[in-house]
Amino acid sequence: MDKQALFHQIQKKSSFLCIGLDPAMEKIPHHLLKSADPYFEFNKQIIDHTADYAVAYKPNIAFYEALGPKGWESLQKTLDYIPKDIFTIADAKRGDIGNTSQLYAKTFFELMDFDSITVAPYMGKDSVMPFLEFKNKWVILLALTSNEGSNDFQQLEDASGKPLYQEVLIKSQDWGTEDNLMYVIGATRGNKIETARKLAPRHFFLVPGVGAQGGSLEEVARYGMNTSCGLLVNSSRGIIYASSGEDFGKAAQQEAVKLQQEMKQYLDLYCR
Amino acid sequence: MDKQALFHQIQKKSSFLCIGLDPAMEKIPHHLLKSADPYFEFNKQIIDHTADYAVAYKPNIAFYEALGPKGWESLQKTLDYIPKDIFTIADAKRGDIGNTSQLYAKTFFELMDFDSITVAPYMGKDSVMPFLEFKNKWVILLALTSNEGSNDFQQLEDASGKPLYQEVLIKSQDWGTEDNLMYVIGATRGNKIETARKLAPRHFFLVPGVGAQGGSLEEVARYGMNTSCGLLVNSSRGIIYASSGEDFGKAAQQEAVKLQQEMKQYLDLYCR
Numbered sequence: 001m002d003k004q005a006l007f008h009q010i011q012k013k014s015s016f017l018c019i020g021l022d023p024a025m026e027k028i029p030h031h032l033l034k035s036a037d038p039y040f041e042f043n044k045q046i047i048d049h050t051a052d053y054a055v056a057y058k059p060n061i062a063f064y065e066a067l068g069p070k071g072w073e074s075l076q077k078t079l080d081y082i083p084k085d086i087f088t089i090a091d092a093k094r095g096d097i098g099n100t101s102q103l104y105a106k107t108f109f110e111l112m113d114f115d116s117i118t119v120a121p122y123m124g125k126d127s128v129m130p131f132l133e134f135k136n137k138w139v140i141l142l143a144l145t146s147n148e149g150s151n152d153f154q155q156l157e158d159a160s161g162k163p164l165y166q167e168v169l170i171k172s173q174d175w176g177t178e179d180n181l182m183y184v185i186g187a188t189r190g191n192k193i194e195t196a197r198k199l200a201p202r203h204f205f206l207v208p209g210v211g212a213q214g215g216s217l218e219e220v221a222r223y224g225m226n227t228s229c230g231l232l233v234n235s236s237r238g239i240i241y242a243s244s245g246e247d248f249g250k251a252a253q254q255e256a257v258k259l260q261q262e263m264k265q266y267l268d269l270y271c272r
Numbered sequence: 273m274d275k276q277a278l279f280h281q282i283q284k285k286s287s288f289l290c291i292g293l294d295p296a297m298e299k300i301p302h303h304l305l306k307s308a309d310p311y312f313e314f315n316k317q318i319i320d321h322t323a324d325y326a327v328a329y330k331p332n333i334a335f336y337e338a339l340g341p342k343g344w345e346s347l348q349k350t351l352d353y354i355p356k357d358i359f360t361i362a363d364a365k366r367g368d369i370g371n372t373s374q375l376y377a378k379t380f381f382e383l384m385d386f387d388s389i390t391v392a393p394y395m396g397k398d399s400v401m402p403f404l405e406f407k408n409k410w411v412i413l414l415a416l417t418s419n420e421g422s423n424d425f426q427q428l429e430d431a432s433g434k435p436l437y438q439e440v441l442i443k444s445q446d447w448g449t450e451d452n453l454m455y456v457i458g459a460t461r462g463n464k465i466e467t468a469r470k471l472a473p474r475h476f477f478l479v480p481g482v483g484a485q486g487g488s489l490e491e492v493a494r495y496g497m498n499t500s501c502g503l504l505v506n507s508s509r510g511i512i513y514a515s516s517g518e519d520f521g522k523a524a525q526q527e528a529v530k531l532q533q534e535m536k537q538y539l540d541l542y543c544r
Contacts, residue, residue: 062368062375068348068383069341076340095392096334096365097419103334111340120367122394122414124421142394147369149396152443153436158428164436171424 001087001115002136003179006204007228009055009085014264016229017256018056018089018206020236021046021078022063027241029248039064039074042248044081046240049253053260056232057082058089058206079112087232088115089140089206095120095127102130109134116140118184118206121168125175132176139181140206143168143196146186169199178202187233190219197224207233217259221266229271235259273387274408275451275476278359279500281327286536288501289528290328290361290478292508293318293350294335299513301520311336311346314520316353318512321525325532328504329354330361330478351384359504360387361412361478367392367399374402381406388412390456390478393440397447404448411453412478415440416468418458441471450474459505462491469496479505489531493538501543507531 010016023039035041047057059078064071082088094104094117101119108114109131116138119128131139144154144165154165162170169183182204185196196205205224210217210233217233224231235255243251282288295311307313319329331350336343354360366376366389373391380389381403388410391400403411416426416437426437434442441455454476457468468477477496482489482505489505496503507527515523 060368060372062366062372062379066375066379066383069344072341072344093366093368093392093395094334096332097417100332100334103338107334107338107340111338120365120392120394122392122425123365123417123419124424124426126419126421128421145369145395147395147398149398149400152396153394153439154396156430156436156439158430159433161431164425164428167425167428 003204003228005085006055006087009087010229010267013053013055013260014267015053015055015260016231016233016263016267017054017259018058018087018232018234019046019050019054019239019256020091020234021057021059022236022240024063027244029244029246031246037070037074037077039067039071040077040081042240043074043078045249046252047078047081049249050239050256051083051086053253053256054086056087056089058091058234058236060091060236076112079114090114090117093118093120093142095123097123098126098130101127105131105134105137109137116182118142121172125171128172128175132180137180139176141168141172141181141183143183144186144192145184146208150186166195166199169196173200173203178204182206182232184208185224187216187220190216190223193220194223197226197230201226202228202230204230204232207231210235217262218266221263221270225266225270227272229267233259233263273359275500277357278327278476281357281359282501282539285325285327285532286539287325287327287532288503288505288535288539289326289531290330290359290504290506291318291322291326291511291528292363292506293329293331294508294512296335299516301516301518303518309342309346309349311339311343312349312353314512315346315350317521318524319350319353321521322511322528323355323358325525325528326358328359328361330363330506330508332363332508348384351386362386362389365390365392365414367395369395370398370402373399377403377406377409381409388454390414393444397443400444400447404452409452411448413440413444413453413455415455416458416464417456418480422458438467438471441468445472445475450476454478454504456480457496459488459492462488462495465492466495469498469502473498474500474502476502476504479503482507489534490538493535493542497538497542499544501539505531505535
């Protein structure tokens with residue numbers, strides 16, 4: 001999917017909501033455990049109920065990998081079920097030497113046809129480039145994450161006073177463009193999003209950490225939005241586990257609508 | 273496996289050789305393509321011919337993942353086939369927020385029973401800790417990798433003049449011990465290994481990049497060895513693709529023996 005198609009969908013749905021499809025056996029409604037493929041059954045109903053309000057779905061690969069080979073089948077079925085106009089993110093945080101990154105890229109972009117994959121920057125340019133060589137596919141590079149451990153290295157300042165995550169933002173803009181490179185920017189701090197936006201004015205940011213992880217959507221929109229929206233804001237647990245009963249699809253829908261309604265306001269206010 | 277058992281095996285075999293099990297359809301001998309599970313068949317023969325000379329096997333997960341669900345079956349069969357006294361490394365370079373890292377840890381340590389997994393440090397402490405909570409299991413943390421891109425961020429100096437990879441080495445020693453934490457240290461530069469060894473005198477280092485990637489084994493041993501050896505030196509392509517004919521197992525054995533013989537000398541010289 002290209003940037004224009006993504007922005008078109010954001011405008012059409014008045015939403016920049018990304019939903020994390022992270023099923024877990026101990027959390028999905030009990031009645032699904034009887035089905036042949038509980039993860040797919042769960043995701044299918046989440047998608048059925050939220051596809052009108054979400055512009056992206058983000059399965060975290062760890063959840064599927066944990067089931068062994070059948071988890072990969074659930075993942076593939078889920079991906080195939082997502083409507084083609086919705087952006088898909090393999091949250092895999094891969095990154096390895098060149099020929100290995102190329103294999104990962106083929107796996108997620110060709111074998112599975114995801115639109116994008118999250119990539120860790122630690123191994124540098126030649127670990128990221130192989131992902132950028134696929135037409136209409138995207139790298140979402142970890143810059144600033146929302147967990148406590150982001151303080152350990154991402155915030156470490158270099159000799160010029162720049163934290164590592166800013167070096168990642170600056171240097172990686174030589175590797176890709178606003179048409180194939182996005183960044184993960186943790187949502188827990190408004191001033192950090194403002195700084196990141198100054199450093200990468202036209203790139204999309206994937207923002208985790210709104211909702212369960214406690215970030216403010218208004219702050220994210222105010223400081224992070226650009227003229228093409230430039231934001232995908234993710235919510236996982238707050239939506240997919242809104243109810244543990246048979247009504248989980250409807251409950252997920254209600255939460256998705258709530259976020260979409262709020263997002264609509266911010267699009268009107270800040271996306272100009 | 274604990275550190276003592278690993279060192280015992282190193283002494284018994286006079287070897288600190290790790291073999292990368294990275295099969296690829298276009299590279300494994302043609303006659304194997306007819307078998308039901310070419311990757312397992314390939315690995316099985318490599319293991320049969322090299323198990324007396326290697327102390328560790330390291331499947332790079334990308335190669336198996338690229339086959340979809342059946343790749344994970346080949347991986348599991350390979351792992352089950354490796355003799356139990358040989359150290360196993362899931363070269364997966366994972367790392368995510370806490371609950372996700374915990375899932376990855378369960379997948380590789382419980383579902384699949386690997387002894388260790390490679391982990392990327394970018395997301396910091398809480399992304400690494402979940403892997404360290406499993407008894408007799410190991411994290412092999414990326415510190416300094418052997419690819420060109422290691423210059424982009426790993427060598428970036430902070431305000432005190434310390435490159436990032438040194439910060440990783442120093443800070444992470446508060447998270448784990450020499451009994452559950454190793455480091456990836458790229459082999460292409462002897463002085464870097466010397467520095468890393470000073471910063472982490474007692475931890476094991478996994479050293480890629482000897483052979484195909486051009487590092488000198490003698491230099492690695494001279495600067496990197498400690499009293500418990502402290503080194504696992506990996507070779508992949510130089511061993512597993514030593515021949516593309518039906519004699520590939522024997523050819524792999526010859527290359528493994530060559531390295532083991534050289535390693536024996538260095539163990540006598542430097543491991544004291």
